[in-house]
Amino acid sequence: MRVNKLTVAAVAVVAGLSLTACQNEEDIAADPKPATSSPATGGDTDQGHEGGTVDGTGTDEDGKADHCRTDELEITASDATIDGDTVGTVAVEFKNGGGRDCTLTGYAGVDLKTNAGPLSAERTGEKAPSVTLEDGKSVWFAVTYPVNDSGGSGTRITGLVVTPPNETKPVTLDWPGAASLPVTDGSGTPVKVGPIGSAGQGG
Template identity: 30%
Template sequence: MNTKLNRAVRCTAAVLAVIAVGAGATACNSSSGESSSKAGAHSAAKDSSSGKQGTGDAKVAKAKKTAEKGSRTDAINSTSASATTSKRCHTGELDFSWGGPHGGRPDMDAQNQQSASIRLTNSGDRTCTLRGFPGVRLISESGETWDLRRAAITPSTITLKPGDDTAMVDMTILPVPRDLKDTKPFLPSKVLITPPNETTHVTLKWPYGGAVLDQTGATRPGTFINPIGVG
């Protein structure tokens, strides 16, 4: 009787051991599966993050494409690589001087749009071209800056032989009296000019005095930059 009982106890212990081992194995598998699931979720989160980043990149690209339609304030223009590297006029090849066609200058006492122009002269020893919008930044007497927006005008190519001075940077400006109530005047002191597709600029002193209506945050300001033209 005792022998049978001892044998039954040993068998029961063995079975319990097997069950325990099996339970442990199941627990391990469950832990491994949970870990794998978390890794998958982490991977999915990365994929989701990548997807958001891709959407963001698309939005940035769309914004850049929209900006190229006339609202940019820098000197970058959508021209061919050959035009921007081999033929274009570089900043160091140009002289800059104030004065529109026939020596015209803006009437800063007027309260309607005027034109302020800068003549570009090819001071280099090669023929070069200008096409597009320059970057123009106004600096006020108090140090405020205003990057002018572009007009919705299609540019044309201007060819300058050595010594030619027929290219013009033309700004349309909206003068206002300095003391006009209910307006904020911008008092120009200097102008930074960057030729189309260049990265270096020249600084000119504003020679006309007066003030223009401060519309630095306006979508369609009365003061803006036109493409390089012939004067």
């Protein structure tokens, strides 16, 4: 009888172990996550975020914002001439839509398209500052030209070509100013361009 009791006890122990093993297998199947995770798993996410932050600042090695590129700028032009002036003014707006801060330094390139061929604007010679343009913000500069009050047809303006500072890619816009320039003697361009910031909001 003693042997039989031992046998029954042994069978009970084995059955209990088998039941525990089955329960563990069911728990793992229901929740297959490993008990520990490698630090690299979480590190990849952090590194990707940090890399995006650094790359998205648009700064150079000195921590300064890179210059604004043509494709990052929304460029528009509007008539800003005051009634009675003998000089017409067009305000050109650079709005930063590049998703990063950038800089504009000096003068933009400005050319008028006319029925007599292209006409390049001459710089006014004013001090040319460096402007840090925050994402979503705008800055303006002025293009001035003589008003044609001669009564003649003059030189007809058909478009405005603007190239941001330090860029080579131009943008062609509709000309919002007077339709024509007075005919000149050819001694120089009558059209002037001011530096970045030389026109206020709305001209």
